[in-house]
Amino acid sequence: MSAEFLRGATITNYGVTLFIGIGVPIPVLDADIARRTGISDAEIFTDIFDYGVPSRSRPVIRQVSYAELKSGSVQIGNEDIPAASLSSLKMARRVADALKMEIEAGRFLLTTPSIPISTRGTSRPMNQRATESVPVMLRTRPSLPEGQSVYRSPERCVHCGVCVSLCPAGVFRRDDSGDISYDASLCTECGLCMDACPHRAISVRV
Ligand code: SF4
Numbered sequence: 274m275s276a277e278f279l280r281g282a283t284i285t286n287y288g289v290t291l292f293i294g295i296g297v298p299i300p301v302l303d304a305d306i307a308r309r310t311g312i313s314d315a316e317i318f319t320d321i322f323d324y325g326v327p328s329r330s331r332p333v334i335r336q337v338s339y340a341e342l343k344s345g346s347v348q349i350g351n352e353d354i355p356a357a358s359l360s361s362l363k364m365a366r367r368v369a370d371a372l373k374m375e376i377e378a379g380r381f382l383l384t385t386p387s388i389p390i391s392t393r394g395t396s397r398p399m400n401q402r403a404t405e406s407v408p409v410m411l412r413t414r415p416s417l418p419e420g421q422s423v424y425r426s427p428e429r430c431v432h433c434g435v436c437v438s439l440c441p442a443g444v445f446r447r448d449d450s451g452d453i454s455y456d457a458s459l460c461t462e463c464g465l466c467m468d469a470c471p472h473r474a475i476s477v478r479v
Pocket residue numbers: 425429430431432433434435436437445453469470471472473474475
C-alpha cells in the first residue's frame with residue numbers, strides 16, 4: 274500500500290470523500306479467462322441515465338461503449354457532450370505498474386481467502402420514499418472575480434479529467450499519456466470550473 278494512491282477529495286454539494294486506488298490481479302488460468310479479460314473498451318458497454326429525472330428509475334438515454342466515453346465526448350441526439358472519468362486513468366496505470374512490479378519480483382503471492390463471503394442471510398431492498406416534485410436547479414455561470422484568473426496546481430492534480438469535461442473553452446486537455454495539460458491563455462473566465470475539481474487543484478489567483 275502506498276500513500277500515493279490515497280487522496281482526500283471534496284465534491285461540491287456532496288461533501289468530503291476519499292479516492293482510493295486499488296489494483297486487483299486476475300490470474301489467467303485458462304483460455305476462457307484469457308478471452309474474458311482480453312476484451313477492449315469498444316466491447317464494454319454501459320447506460321447513460323437521465324439524471325434530470327428526480328426518481329430512482331431514471332430513463333436510459335442511450336447505451337455507450339467505454340471507448341466512446343474515453344474519447345472525450347459522447348453524442349446525445351445531435352450534440353457532442355464532453356465526457357470524462359471521475360477516476361484517474363493515469364493513476365490507474367501507475368497502480369497497475371506498481372502491482373506488476375510486485376508480482377514480477379515474487380513479492381505478491383496468491384493466498385486462500387481471509388474471510389469467505391457468507392452465503393447465509395438475505396439482503397432487503399431499500400424502501401423508496403415518496404418524492405415531491407423537485408424544482409430543477411439550473412446552475413448559473415458565476416464568472417471569476419475581477420482581476421483573477423484560473424490556476425491549476427500540478428502537485429494536487431491526479432489527472433482525472435473532470436475539468437476537461439466541464440470547461441467549455443478547452444483550457445484543460447488530456448494527452449495520449451493520460452496527463453491533463455492546461456492552457457490558461459484560452460480561459461474565458463466563465464468560472465464554471467471553480468468548484469469542480471475534487472482535489473482542489475483548481476483555484477483562482479490575482
Ligand atoms: S485539475 Fe482537478 S479536476 Fe482537473 S484533472 Fe486535475 S484533479 Fe482532475
